[in-house]
Amino acid sequence: MSLRRPRLRAASVLAVCLAALAPTTAGATADPSGDQALQRQLDEFVRRSGGPPGAIAVLRTEKGTRVVRAGVAEVGTDRRPSPDDHMRIASTAKAFSGAVALTLVDRRALHLHDTLGERLPQLPAAWESVTLRQLLNHTSGLPDYSRSDGFLDQLRADPLHHFDSQRLLDYVAGQPLLFKPGTQYRYSNSDNIAVALMAQAATHRPYEELLRDIVQEPLGLHSTSLPQGNRMPKPYLHGYDVSRPAAPEDVSEVIGMSGVWASGGIVSTPADMTRFIGNYAGGRLYGGPVVEQQRRWVEGGASEPAGPGRNSAGLALFRYETRCGVVLGHTGNTLGYTQLIAATPDGRRSLTFSVTAQITRSSDAEQLQRMRALQENFVCALLHGTNQ
Known part of the structure; x- marks a missing residue:
């Protein structure tokens, strides 16, 4: 299969970036909570050279929902990003x-x-001592399948290749643990693949069903799905490769999602994500003892890319200590998109911040710093007037 160079590059970037500050500058203002100030900052971020074609932030508080957006949902149109x-x-x-x-x-x-030895005995014996806790807080030591030569070669050869999501860990099955479990922090896409496999083994049900019954339906996330292919449901925010001086290239549907599955394959909307993180970070899906375990923080553990302020890792949740207070959430990046979801620890206030380009330390460290500063201003707007 012949691919144009940008698409070939895109395939490589996706696999690598899946694995993988003083935010009071670059866009900070005296009153970052004001709607006009936030709008001005987001507009400036999008207009910058190398900026994303579109951006949207949804802030949900006790007083209602605010939407701040800039740029367009699709280059060549005047359609604005929508929740x-x-x-x-x-x-x-x-x-x-x-x-x-x-x-x-x-x-x-x-x-x-x-x-893993108890729940998934088919996995390598060298991994058998890794616990569910260590998978959830990225202290497992599992090698990252999305960085393996075999996975990368397959993705470069055919970006639409349909991977067997149940067997993604096979790409690193011959490798030992990177360190003794529980002794170091290292973000790995393998961890959450193993989490989903453990959930399946414990219930004898597919992960997709568990996701639907435990998360999507109870929270009313009607626009959230876990596809295997490359097609996006309409309407959608088009994601772009902005790495070259030429016009942004639409990469929304360049790569299938079977190769990331439970680690990064979900499609959702800003509205659904804001609802989700408020309930999830607020501990409303399970009881207090589990919430307490989830919030045992690994200092310095950062999501990818790092979120605003000082980062610490919990169980599939991160703590972001900003100049205005603490929020809990998660970040993400994939080809064409970078995400932040965050909420107050009680879940009453929540935020989704989405841009339509992949922004990471390796791709553009300066742009990432600007984005984190801007994200912190939105967090301050979320927390403004509270004691969180």
Whole structure:
């Protein structure tokens, strides 16, 4: 199959970036909570050279919902981003697999001390001591399948290749753990694949069914799905490769999602994501003892890309300590999209911040710093007038 160079590059970037500050500058204002100030900052971010073609933030508080948006949902049109536009949510999907697993822990179908050896004996014996807790807080030591030569070669050869999502860990089955479980933090896409496989093994039900019954239906996430292919449901935010001086290239449907599955394959909307994170970060899906375990933080553990402020890792959840207070959430990046979802610890206030380009430290460290600063201003707007 012949691919134009940008698409070939896109396939490589996706697989690599899936695995993988002083935010008081670059867009900060004296009153970052004001609607006009936030709008001005988001407009400026989109207009910058190399900026995303579109951006949208949805802020939900006790007083209602505010939407701030800039740019367009699709280059060549004047359609603005909408809270009901579909988008790839990237690694914020890990919060969904965390929600499934922790609900099963609450129901005593799983335990945080359950090991891969106990639940998934078909996996390599060298991995058998890894626990569910270590998978959820990225201290497992599992090698990242999305960085393996075999996975990358297959993706480059055919970006639409249909992977067997149940066997993604086979790409690293011959590799030992990177370190003794529980002794280091290292973000890995393999972790949440293993989480989903453990949930399936404990319930004898497909992960897609668990996701529907535990998360989507109870929270009313009617525009959220876990596709295997590359097609996006309409309407959707088009994602772009903005890495070259030429016009942005639409990469929304360049790559299939079977190769990321429970680690990053979900499609949702800003409206659904804002509702989800308020309930998830607020601990409303399971009881207090599980919430307490989830919020045992690994200092310095960051999501990918790092979220605003100082990052710490919990169980499929991150703590972002900003200059205005603390929010809990997750970030994600994939080809054409970068995401932040965050909420106050009580879940009463929540935020989704989405842009239609992939922004990471490796692709554009300066742009990432600007984005984190802007995200912090939106967090401050969310927290403005509260004691969180």
